[in-house]
Amino acid sequence: MRLFYHPGSPYARICRMAVREAGLAGKVAEVETTLRDPAAVMLPHNPVGRVPALVLDDGTTLTETSLVLAWLDSCDAERPMLPLDPKGLAAYGRVLGLLDGIAVWNRELRRPEHERSPGVIALEIGRAARVLDALEADVAAGGYERLDAGWLALAATLGYGERRHTVWDWRAAHPRLQAWFERAAARDAFRDTVPPPSGL
Ligand SMILES: N[C@@H](CCC(=O)N[C@@H](CS)C(=O)NCC(=O)O)C(=O)O
Known part of the structure; x- marks a missing residue:
C-alpha cells in the first residue's frame, strides 16, 4: 500500500x-x-x-x-486505532472538530491580508478556545490516555499548533494539556513525523 x-x-x-x-x-x-x-x-x-x-x-x-x-x-494491525465505544468516538470527534476549525483559521491566515475574513478568524479563535478548555478538563479527568485515534488526533493537532499555527497559544492556561503533550511527544511515532515550521 x-x-x-x-x-x-x-x-x-x-x-x-x-x-x-x-x-x-x-x-x-x-x-x-x-x-x-x-x-x-x-x-x-x-x-x-x-x-x-x-x-x-x-x-x-x-x-x-x-x-x-x-x-x-483491518490490516492485521497490532493495535486497532479507531475506537468502537461511545466515549472513545466522542473524544476522537471532539479533536477532529477542533482540527477542522484550526485548518479553516490557518487557511485564512495564508490568504493575502486584504482577502482574510476577520469574522471567520474570530469564530475559529472562539471555537478553538472553547474546545481547548473542554480538552483540558477531559485530560484532567483521565481522558486521552488510551493510544487510539483520539490520542493521535490530539497529538497531531497540538503538534500542528507548535510548528505550523503558532499564532494559536494553546499552552496558555492549559497545564494538563502541556503535560499530556510532553508525554505524547516522546513517542517514536510522534518524533518521526514532526512537521516543518510554516512561519505562521
Ligand atoms: N477531511 C479530510 C481533511 C484532509 C485535509 O484537509 N488535508 C489537507 C492537508 S492538512 C489537504 O490535503 N489540503 C489540500 C487542499 O485542500 O487542496 C480528512 O479527514 O482527511
Whole structure:
C-alpha cells in the first residue's frame, strides 16, 4: 500500500503515526506529494487532491483520515486505532472538530491580508478556545490516555499548533494539556513525523 502525505499535514500525520503505532510500517510505503498543485503526484490516484490518501494494492484509493484508519485497523494491525465505544468516538470527534476549525483559521491566515475574513478568524479563535478548555478538563479527568485515534488526533493537532499555527497559544492556561503533550511527544511515532515550521 502507498500512503500519500504532505509533511505539514496534521491529518496525514494522524495516519502516519497510526501506521507506526500499529506495526504496519512494513506494509505501507509513504509517498510525499505536493498540495494545491496541478502536477501533484497524488492527483492521478486522488482527484480530490487532499492528504491522506491510501492507495491499496488493487489500485483503490481511500481518502479521509477516519476511513484510512478504519482500513489500517483491518490490516492485521497490532493495535486497532479507531475506537468502537461511545466515549472513545466522542473524544476522537471532539479533536477532529477542533482540527477542522484550526485548518479553516490557518487557511485564512495564508490568504493575502486584504482577502482574510476577520469574522471567520474570530469564530475559529472562539471555537478553538472553547474546545481547548473542554480538552483540558477531559485530560484532567483521565481522558486521552488510551493510544487510539483520539490520542493521535490530539497529538497531531497540538503538534500542528507548535510548528505550523503558532499564532494559536494553546499552552496558555492549559497545564494538563502541556503535560499530556510532553508525554505524547516522546513517542517514536510522534518524533518521526514532526512537521516543518510554516512561519505562521
Ligand atoms: N477531511 C479530510 C481533511 C484532509 C485535509 O484537509 N488535508 C489537507 C492537508 S492538512 C489537504 O490535503 N489540503 C489540500 C487542499 O485542500 O487542496 C480528512 O479527514 O482527511
